[in-house]
Amino acid sequence: MSTITITPDVNGLKARLKDTWIAGDYYRFSRYMEQGARILYEQLDVPAGCQLLDVACGSGQVALWAARDGVSVTGVDIAPNLVQRAQARADAESLKARFIEGDAEALPFEDATFDVVTSLVGAMFARGLNWWLANGCGVVVR
Numbered sequence: 001m002s003t004i005t006i007t008p009d010v011n012g013l014k015a016r017l018k019d020t021w022i023a024g025d026y027y028r029f030s031r032y033m034e035q036g037a038r039i040l041y042e043q044l045d046v047p048a049g050c051q052l053l054d055v056a057c058g059s060g061q062v063a064l065w066a067a068r069d070g071v072s073v074t075g076v077d078i079a080p081n082l083v084q085r086a087q088a089r090a091d092a093e094s095l096k097a098r099f100i101e102g103d104a105e106a107l108p109f110e111d112a113t114f115d116v117v118t119s120l121v122g123a124m125f126a127r128g129l130n131w132w133l134a135n136g137c138g139v140v141v142r
Helices: 010-023 025-046 060-070 080-092 128-139
Strands: 049-056 072-077 099-102 117-118
Touching: 025 049, 025 060, 025 117, 025 128, 060 072, 060 080, 060 099, 060 117, 080 099
Parallel strands: 049 072, 049 117, 072 099
Antiparallel strands: none
């Protein structure tokens, strides 16, 4: 009996996921998730003045609630159109928030940059929650 080993093409998969997020109208869909994002954020009890990273932030559902509370927010998403939408929403409310394009599995930040890391749904697209916690967000939390 032989064993078949499958090596996933992670970069190819990420490229296809990015294309999917860019092509769809996630912003329209995300509006239905606003209250769920608010509930998630409120359960975290994040003090004002903290540094919060929202990974796979989409159009800013969790990040914007935090910014409204005086939290310093950075959102990262693989889709540039969603990052632009989130930044436009923050700018329209004069919120202290920045949104950048990036990969949840290769966050572009130094160790101990953030106090809190959130992800409403996007972290599920990483290689797995245990992988993401060990490799994706753990290096950036104070």
